[in-house]
Amino acid sequence: MATEFFSHLKCRECGRLYPKKAIHVCEFDFGPLEADYDYNLIRSQISRARIESRPQSMWRYRELLPIDGDPTVGLQVGFTPLVKARQLAQALGVKELYVKNDTVNYPTLSFKDRVVSVALSRARELGFKIVACASTGNLANSVAANAAASGLKSYVLIPADLEASKVLNSLVYGTNVIGIHGAYDQVNRLCSEIAGKYGWGFVNVNLRPYYAEGSKTMGYEIIEQLGWKIPAHTVVPMASGSLLTKICKSYQEAVRVGLVEESHFSIHGAQATGCNPIALAHKAGTDLIKPQPKPNTIAKSLAIGTPADGYYAVNVMRKTGGSAEDVSDAEIIEGIKLLAETEGIFAETAGGVTTACARKLIEAGKIPRDEPIVLCITGNGLKTAEAVQPHLPSPRLIKPSLREFDQLVAAELQGSPATV
Amino acid sequence: MAQEKQRFWLNFDSKGVTRPIIWEMSKKYDVVFNIRNSSVTEEVGIIGLEFEGERETIKAAVKWLESVGVRVEPVEINTIEG
Numbered sequence: 001m002a003t004e005f006f007s008h009l010k011c012r013e014c015g016r017l018y019p020k021k022a023i024h025v026c027e028f029d030f031g032p033l034e035a036d037y038d039y040n041l042i043r044s045q046i047s048r049a050r051i052e053s054r055p056q057s058m059w060r061y062r063e064l065l066p067i068d069g070d071p072t073v074g075l076q077v078g079f080t081p082l083v084k085a086r087q088l089a090q091a092l093g094v095k096e097l098y099v100k101n102d103t104v105n106y107p108t109l110s111f112k113d114r115v116v117s118v119a120l121s122r123a124r125e126l127g128f129k130i131v132a133c134a135s136t137g138n139l140a141n142s143v144a145a146n147a148a149a150s151g152l153k154s155y156v157l158i159p160a161d162l163e164a165s166k167v168l169n170s171l172v173y174g175t176n177v178i179g180i181h182g183a184y185d186q187v188n189r190l191c192s193e194i195a196g197k198y199g200w201g202f203v204n205v206n207l208r209p210y211y212a213e214g215s216k217t218m219g220y221e222i223i224e225q226l227g228w229k230i231p232a233h234t235v236v237p238m239a240s241g242s243l244l245t246k247i248c249k250s251y252q253e254a255v256r257v258g259l260v261e262e263s264h265f266s267i268h269g270a271q272a273t274g275c276n277p278i279a280l281a282h283k284a285g286t287d288l289i290k291p292q293p294k295p296n297t298i299a300k301s302l303a304i305g306t307p308a309d310g311y312y313a314v315n316v317m318r319k320t321g322g323s324a325e326d327v328s329d330a331e332i333i334e335g336i337k338l339l340a341e342t343e344g345i346f347a348e349t350a351g352g353v354t355t356a357c358a359r360k361l362i363e364a365g366k367i368p369r370d371e372p373i374v375l376c377i378t379g380n381g382l383k384t385a386e387a388v389q390p391h392l393p394s395p396r397l398i399k400p401s402l403r404e405f406d407q408l409v410a411a412e413l414q415g416s417p418a419t420v
Numbered sequence: 421m422a423q424e425k426q427r428f429w430l431n432f433d434s435k436g437v438t439r440p441i442i443w444e445m446s447k448k449y450d451v452v453f454n455i456r457n458s459s460v461t462e463e464v465g466i467i468g469l470e471f472e473g474e475r476e477t478i479k480a481a482v483k484w485l486e487s488v489g490v491r492v493e494p495v496e497i498n499t500i501e502g
Binding site: 013028 | 427429431456457459461463464466468491492493494495496497498499500501502
């Protein structure tokens with residue numbers, strides 16, 4: 001069986017082809033490079049039965065991922081539950097709703113494990129011994145953990161004022177954490193210079209074309225877990241906008257290689273109002289993204305003021321008939337609580353954004369109530385517990401006395417039907 | 421001093437769009453610029469630019485651009501992710 005299905009990198013702007021190296025922008029127009037495949041070859045070798053016979057991980061879609069040989073990093077990543085969310089559906093007044101639950105993705109509880117597994121598998125194929133990233137949270141944790149597990153040395157660059165709890169989740173894996181003093185812009189620029197100067201595999205810079213493709217596995221899994229169907233509506237959180245474009249690409253590819261029947265689908269994007277450059281552009285009917293220099297939201301994992309794939313995300317939403325929405329911090333908290341209370345899923349703030357935006361889109365009639373909807377929930381609530389903590393009640397305290405407990409329960413049951 | 425090349429996206433707001441800022445910059449600083457991509461509307465302008473020159477001169481040119489209200493980002497844009 002052939003193992004090389006991934007043929008070259010291709011500029012998303014001008015279509016120029018590039019070799020499969022650690023490069024990420026077109027030399028001519030600075031357009032982003034994207035992995036391209038020999039789809040005819042894939043179509044001849046892939047099938048539902050073959051995929052279903054493989055281990056339950058994201059690598060069961062190996063033919064559609066940008067590596068040459070077998071994967072070597074993150075072999076257990078992915079195939080997270082697609083939960084049929086009956087109670088949340090009832091709360092939102094819709095007929096059929098699912099939650100793609102990447103809060104339990106292995107090993108670091110966010111969808112970033114998907115992208116990092118691909119980036120690091122490719123980094124090894126390209127001969128890198130050191131991998132790096134600049135991140136304020138999930139990406140750093142995932143690079144640190146997956147690099148540790150695969151014997152790669154790693155560097156994580158962070159703004160110097162990042163909260164200690166977030167740094168701990170990277171430090172524990174033995175990675176080299178470097179704090180950089182300065183404003184976001186300065187830190188960003190230094191990171192790009194470091195990526196250019198050192199011969200490291202920078203997962204979201206020179207390995208970006210490989211890294212980004214890992215997101216597609218979330219889409220393939222949704223299709224397979226729905227019984228090989230594309231959902232009519234998918235709601236996706238947007239930071240750079242990359243995940244949204246890759247979910248779309250996964251649906252299109254699944255049709256192209258014969259895994260699923262073609263059907264109409266809409267992809268909707270969710271942002272926080274405190275950092276909503278993509279949603280704003282979509283609402284304004286333009287595809288020019290106005291940078292937001294000072295994001296201000298509790299959804300920090302989505303707070304990218306200059307989203308690299310914003311233009312492409314707007315176009316995907318427009319072409320698929322999707323909508324963009326944004327929500328306030330208070331709505332994000334409500335979204336987190338609603339998902340937790342109805343489905344038992346504790347999502348990070350980005351998950352609150354997705355749930356709350358879905359609610360708004362449904363209420364506005366932009367997502368019809370009688371068509372299947374999937375919410376992409378990308379990270380675990382334990383990672384951003386401090387954002388929710390002030391909005392939860394304190395436990396009620398009693399003395400070690402059965403009488404006090406009886407009184408408490410009696411007060412609780414007053415006015416509701418007897419249950420004992 | 422060694423010459424080097426650096427690539428940036430320049431973002432202009434509505435005021436910047438009508439001012440010949442790149443021309444002004446080239447008069448002030450000894451950098452070679454090469455426009456690779458651009459998208460300009462009445463409200464916003466985005467230009468992909470390659471600079472060639474001494475590192476310190478490029479740095480000074482970028483600082484000047486920022487001082488006149490242009491947002492300058494490396495082509496990698498968001499190297500810092502969540």
